[in-house]
Amino acid sequence: MAEQSLGVGESVRLLRVRRGLTLRSLAKVVGVSVGxxxxxxxxKVAVTIDRLRQLANALGVDAAALMDVRSEAPVVAADPSLASVGQRWREFGPLDLDPVLEAAVEAFSEVGYHGATMRxxxxxxxxxxxxxxxxxxxxxxxxxxxxxxxxxxAAWRVEAAAADFRDDPARAFGAMVEALSLCQIHRLEPALVIETELRRLDELSRERIVALRHAMTRRFEVVxxxxxxxxxxxxxxxxGTARxxxxxxxxxxxxxxxxxxxPGASVAEEYANLALLMMMASKVQQN
Known part of the structure; x- marks a missing residue:
């Protein structure tokens, strides 16, 4: 896939994910609201030169880098800096959503897309x-x-899980499956909203989420x-099995x-073990 230049906002998001930062934590460092x-x-908003410098300092890059970050996919290969994340990928607090998005998740969960109103x-x-x-x-x-x-x-957690077993692809794959499963379990309500309502989106909006999903799937394929x-x-x-x-x-x-x-954490472990059995299917049949 040919590389493409990203806008400043997309570059900020990409670098933030690479560093395992939440939207809330970056907003705090820069001194702005999560919204x-x-x-x-x-x-959605223009970025001034001063704000660009603040973002660059918070992300540890030159301001010029935010104007010319390139990537083949929204989710990148495991960054060596993720090694310091350790087991944090197994730790879950509230999803980094602003109050409006939290309210939207609740409304869509309770009454569905058509029942929920902006009011x-x-x-x-x-x-x-x-x-x-x-x-x-x-x-x-x-x-x-x-x-x-x-x-x-999910992206930084999957990448951090892979980084824990950088020299052992099989164990890395199992950890990645556990990480993605844990995300779906701990983010059950918003994840269910997306799984059931994704079809409501227009093509452009849907493609943004699908592109992120495809990028993560490619990471599983590579490993x-x-x-x-x-x-x-x-x-x-x-x-194909990874997909x-x-x-x-x-x-x-x-x-x-x-x-x-x-479901609990045991379900994530169950899925990881099942994934490894699927990958070893040919050896099991041979034995």
């Missing part, structure tokens, strides 16, 4: 309706923002192929959403 930082990353969401978030439209044009844009937040959160080349996996189609594994992880909210018994 403003979200608007910057989504290209309902504004009241739940305790903001004026104009405050919502300042950053989000409508319900489709809210779903897009929720989906992007989920993917960004699976590496493990196969080392003789750790025996599947005849490592990339199936990712799809199973993505479907976790559909499996447990609305159920009385919520």
């Amino acid at each position: 403003t930082m979200s608007a910057i990353e989504n290209g 309902m969401i504004a009241d739940a978030a305790d903001v004026g309706i104009a405050g919502i439209y300042r950053h989000h044009q409508g319900k489709k844009q809210l779903i897009t923002a929720i989906g992007e937040a989920l993917e960004v959160d 699976a192929i590496a493990a196969t080349e080392l003789g750790q996996f025996a599947t005849s189609s490592p990339a 199936t594994v990712v799809a199973l992880c993505r479907a976790l909210p559909l499996r447990f959403g609305g159920g009385s018994a919520l």
Whole structure:
């Protein structure tokens, strides 16, 4: 895939993910609200020279770098700096959403896309309706923002899990499956909203989330192929099997959403073990 130049907002998001930073933590360092930082990353507000310098300092790059960050995909290969993250990828607090997006998740979960109104969401978030439209044009844009937040959160966790086993692709793959499964489990409500409402988005908005998902799937494929080349996996189609594994992880909210018994960490471990068995299927048959 040919490289493409990214806008300042996309560059900020890309570098933030590489460093394992949340939207909230970067906003705090720069000295702006989470809503403003979200608007910057989504290209909704202009970035002044002074703000550009603040962002660059917070991300540890030259200001010029934010004008010319290039990438083949929104999610990058494991960054060596992620090694310092350690087991943080297994630790979950609230998803990094502003009050409007939190209210939107609740509304979509309770009454669905058609039942939820912008007024309902504004009241739940305790903001004026104009405050919502300042950053989000409508319900489709809210779903897009929720989906992007989920993917960004999952991206650094999957990459950090891979970095824990940099020299062992098979173990890295298992850890990546566990990380993605944990994300779907701990972010069950917003993940279920995205899985059920993604079809509501227009083509352009849907492509933004799909591009992030495809980039993550490619990471799983690359690691699976590496493990196969080392003789750790025996599947005849490592990339295809990896895609199936990712799809199973993505479907976790559909499996447990609305159920009385919520899944625990053991489910993530179960999925990781299942993924490794799928990758070793040919060896199992041979034995």
